[in-house]
Amino acid sequence: MKRAALAALATLAVLALLLVLAWHLSPWPRTLLIRSAFEAEANRTAQAMWRHAPAGVQAQRDLAYDPSDADARLDLYRPATAEPGEALPVVVWFHGGAFISGRRADVAPYLHILAAEGYATVAVGYSLAPRARYPTPLLQANTALGWLHDHAAELGLDMDRIVLAGDSAGAQLAAQMALLATDPAYAQRVGVVPRIRADQLRATVLACGALDLSLVDLDGDGAGSAFMRTVTWAYSGRRDFRRVPGFDLMSVAEHVGPGFPPTFITAGNADPLLPHSLSMQARLLDAGVEVDGLFFPPDHTPALPHEYQFNLDSDEGRLALERIQAFLGRRIAPAGRGPDAAEPSDHSRDTGPR
Secondary structure, eight states, X not given: OHHHHHHHHHHHHHHHHHHHHHHHHOSHHHHHHHHXXXXXXXXXXXXXXXXXXXXXXXXXXXXXXXXXXXXXXXXEEEETTSXXXXXXXXEEEEOOSTTTSOOGGGGHXXXXXXXXXXXXXXXXXXXXXXXXXXXXXXXHHHHHHHHHHHTXXXXXXXXXEEEEEEXXXXXXXXXXXXXXXXXXXXXXXXXXXXXXXXXXXXXXEEESOOXXXXXXXXXXXXXXXXXXXXXXXXXXXXXXXXXXXXXXXXXXXXXXXXXXXXXXXXXXXXXXXXXXXXXXXXHHHHTTOOEEEEOOOTTOSSOOOTTGGGOTTSHHHHHHHHHHHHHHHHHSOOTTOOTTSSOOOGGGGOOSOO
């Protein structure tokens, strides 16, 4: 009995040691903890959004944009009032989740709402870190856009009127794809041949994005720095992403220029990534790019967290949706409406923090 107890204790000690080693030698344990928390919150948020999603939207789910890749799936939403095959302007949305979590279903109700306005909306799925590292999701995003272009006629897509959109990590993907499509020199540096042309891309919508790596503090003691260490380790494959050749190119704010498309950008006043959006806005304005920014005073109450725009039970979430709808109406006129159908309100002309 004593020998068995000692053997059990020894086994537990070895397991504990292995767990400690795994915690310090791999991003996987921390990633799985974060993923679990993020997925639970994303599910709650999506369920709440569904209460605001209208009827009259048709969905095609699990369309394979790369049959050789199990993660390469997308969902397409169209208004039921559209004629079969009618070419609708397209909003392609990349979900968030810090590159380590997230699903197409997280943004499904939001895309239902936008589709009801007369757009074809697309939720693109991509592989998650640490299993998939940069630039895999970017390459998948490019492949998805190429597949949509090749199947535009059968799907009813007007691929000459595209808006790339995303939230959090998805905003980074949308912004980087937009930069690839509009800056040939940058695309050559990244080593990606974009599957869409600059003239097809009318705008971007960037919500709460991770857009400026120069703002990431890997050396701090707080929870924010610990979180960024885990995420960037998982996505880059190294503890210090600054030592990974080419990883700096995903810092879109540091590379944008005058060719970048008109952009709607927003973040909450209590969002840890708010400085990224403010940096992106400032650099776009410096480059002469049209920007429609929705921000809030630092003392705004209630404090608006990361992904505030998906809380459609709040005034601020509804405002963000209205502003996005108005922006889309100006950039890609939805079915049955002219380009002047959605004139901006006074506040939607603002480009700076409010």
